[in-house]
Amino acid sequence: MKGDLCVDSRPAVRKSAGQTLFSTISAHGGLLHQPTWQAVLWQVLFPLLDKVRSLSNSASNEKVDTGGNILIHHSRNTAQKQWAETQVLTLSGAARVFNTKRQLLQTLGDFPRAWSLLLEFIENSSLSKNNEVSLAALKAFQEILYLNKGSDGNLTSGVTVSASEETDIWGVAWKVWLRIGEESTTPTSEVDTREDLYIPSQPFLTALIQIFPAVFQHITAKFTPSDLQKLCNVLQNTVAVPVHGEASPFIIPLTDVVLTQLQDGVVHCMKLLEKEALAGPNNMKTMISPTFHQLLEFSKFACEAPPYGNIDSKSVSQVRGSYFDWVAVNYVPFGEKALTMVVNLYQRTASDMSVIQASILYSIINGSSESLQGAGTTGRKGVTMLREHTETCSTSLDVRKRTVLRVGRARLTERMRSELGSAGGSSTIYIKQLNNLDASSPLVEQFPEEVQADEIVDCQVIELLRDEILPYCHTIPKDFILKVVVLLNKGSIHSASSLTSLGNYYNHT
Known part of the structure; x- marks a missing residue:
C-alpha cells in the first residue's frame, strides 16, 4: 500500500508517503528478519525505483494549470519537475538504507546483486539532463561508499565481505563511475541547437571528481x-x-x-x-x-x-561587466x-629507470616550448614556468648522473653523454625564446610594463643558457653555439634601443 502511494499522481501524497516509508525503514529496519529484508529490497525498494524512473521519464513538461488558486514555484510548475523531486527523494532514500543498514544487508546472500542494481539506478539518474536529479544521484553514490561514523567519529569506508566479493563490488563501482564520467564530460562533435545543448554543471562535475578517491x-x-x-x-x-x-x-x-x-x-x-x-x-x-x-x-x-x-566560451577577463x-x-x-x-x-x-627510458626529461622541456615561446605575452605565467623548468633542468643533471655511478665507468661515460646530449638538444627549445630579442623582428606596440615583463623572461632564458647549457658546450654542436652568440649579440643591440625608447617614454609622460 505504501509503495503505491509513493507513485500516486498527486505530488504531495507521494512525497509524504515516500518520507514515511524511508523513515519507517530507518527506525525499525533492525527488527526485520532476513526474509523480510529480502521482500523490502526486491518487492518494495527496487520496484519503486524502477516505477519512479519510468514515470519521471514519461512525465509531461507542460506547465501545470492550477486554475489560479495556487501559486507553484517555477522549479515545480511541470509534471516532469514534480516527478524529478520524487525521483530524488526515492533514490536518496534507497541510498540511505544501504548506508545505515549496510552491515545487515551484507548478511543477505545477494548483496552484490543488490549493490550492482542500485548503482545501475544511480548511473541512469546521474546522466539525466535534469540538474537536480543528476546531482542528487552523485550524492547518493557518495553516500553508499561510506559507512556511518564509528565510535571515533571518523567515516569508515569499505565493504566487509569476502575478498572476491569486495573486488567485484568495487570493480562495479569503478565501472559505473567511469561510464558516468565518460558520458557526461565527453563533448559532442556536432553543433547542438540551443534547446538541446546540455553541459554538466560545475557542482555536478565537482561531486563526480570527489567520488573517485573513495573508489580508487x-x-x-x-x-x-x-x-x-x-x-x-x-x-x-x-x-x-x-x-x-x-x-x-x-x-x-x-x-x-x-x-x-x-x-x-x-x-x-x-x-x-x-x-x-x-x-x-x-x-x-x-x-x-x-x-x-x-x-x-x-x-x-x-x-x-x-x-x-564547439562551445564558444569567453575567458574571465573578457566577461567583466558583460554577459556571455x-x-x-x-x-x-x-x-x-x-x-x-x-x-x-x-x-x-629522476633516477627511476622507467623515467629515464621514457625520456621524461625531454618531455618536460619539450612541453615547455610553447609557454616559453609565448612568454612575451603571458606575463607572470611565462616567468613562473621558466623558473620551474630551470629548476627541473638543474635537478636532472645532478640527480640522474648520480644514479648511473652504480653501473661502472663505461656506462657512466655513455650515460653522461646521453644526459648532456639531452641538455644540448633541449636548448634548441630555449633558443626560440631568444628570437624575441632579435632586432630584425619588430615588436608589436607594448606598454613599458609589458616590455619590462618580456625582458624579465628573456633574462631568465639567458641565465638558463649561461648556467645550465653553456658549461657543457664541449658536447654541444658548434653551429648551435654560434646561433646563441649571434642572437645574444642581436639581443644586446635591441636591448639598448629598448632602454632608450623606455627612457623617452617616461620623459614624455
Whole structure:
C-alpha cells in the first residue's frame, strides 16, 4: 500500500508517503528478519525505483494549470519537475538504507546483486539532463561508499565481505563511475541547437571528481594502464568544461591565484595517482610516466585554455561587466600547480629507470616550448614556468648522473653523454625564446610594463643558457653555439634601443 502511494499522481501524497516509508525503514529496519529484508529490497525498494524512473521519464513538461488558486514555484510548475523531486527523494532514500543498514544487508546472500542494481539506478539518474536529479544521484553514490561514523567519529569506508566479493563490488563501482564520467564530460562533435545543448554543471562535475578517491583506494591492486588512460581522459574533459554565464560569479574565484573547487579536486586525484605510483602495488609503478604526461598536459592550460567541443566560451577577463552564455575559468593557477607537481615528482623519480627510458626529461622541456615561446605575452605565467623548468633542468643533471655511478665507468661515460646530449638538444627549445630579442623582428606596440615583463623572461632564458647549457658546450654542436652568440649579440643591440625608447617614454609622460 505504501509503495503505491509513493507513485500516486498527486505530488504531495507521494512525497509524504515516500518520507514515511524511508523513515519507517530507518527506525525499525533492525527488527526485520532476513526474509523480510529480502521482500523490502526486491518487492518494495527496487520496484519503486524502477516505477519512479519510468514515470519521471514519461512525465509531461507542460506547465501545470492550477486554475489560479495556487501559486507553484517555477522549479515545480511541470509534471516532469514534480516527478524529478520524487525521483530524488526515492533514490536518496534507497541510498540511505544501504548506508545505515549496510552491515545487515551484507548478511543477505545477494548483496552484490543488490549493490550492482542500485548503482545501475544511480548511473541512469546521474546522466539525466535534469540538474537536480543528476546531482542528487552523485550524492547518493557518495553516500553508499561510506559507512556511518564509528565510535571515533571518523567515516569508515569499505565493504566487509569476502575478498572476491569486495573486488567485484568495487570493480562495479569503478565501472559505473567511469561510464558516468565518460558520458557526461565527453563533448559532442556536432553543433547542438540551443534547446538541446546540455553541459554538466560545475557542482555536478565537482561531486563526480570527489567520488573517485573513495573508489580508487579499493581498486589500486587491479588498476591497469588502460584504466589510467580512461581516467585521464575524464579528468581532462572535466576540467575543460566551461561555466554557465549566470553561475560564473558564484563559481569563479575573484582572485587569479585560487583554484576552483573542481580544479582542486582534479589536483587531488593527480596527487593520489602520484602517491600510489610511488609507493603503491607493483602494477601502479608503471604509471609514473603516464602521470608525468598528464600533468604536463594540464600545465599547458596556463598559457592556453582548453577548448570544449564547439562551445564558444569567453575567458574571465573578457566577461567583466558583460554577459556571455559560457565562460572559461582561469586556468593559470591550475596550470602552474600542475607544473609544480611535475618538478616535485621529477626530483623524486629522476633516477627511476622507467623515467629515464621514457625520456621524461625531454618531455618536460619539450612541453615547455610553447609557454616559453609565448612568454612575451603571458606575463607572470611565462616567468613562473621558466623558473620551474630551470629548476627541473638543474635537478636532472645532478640527480640522474648520480644514479648511473652504480653501473661502472663505461656506462657512466655513455650515460653522461646521453644526459648532456639531452641538455644540448633541449636548448634548441630555449633558443626560440631568444628570437624575441632579435632586432630584425619588430615588436608589436607594448606598454613599458609589458616590455619590462618580456625582458624579465628573456633574462631568465639567458641565465638558463649561461648556467645550465653553456658549461657543457664541449658536447654541444658548434653551429648551435654560434646561433646563441649571434642572437645574444642581436639581443644586446635591441636591448639598448629598448632602454632608450623606455627612457623617452617616461620623459614624455
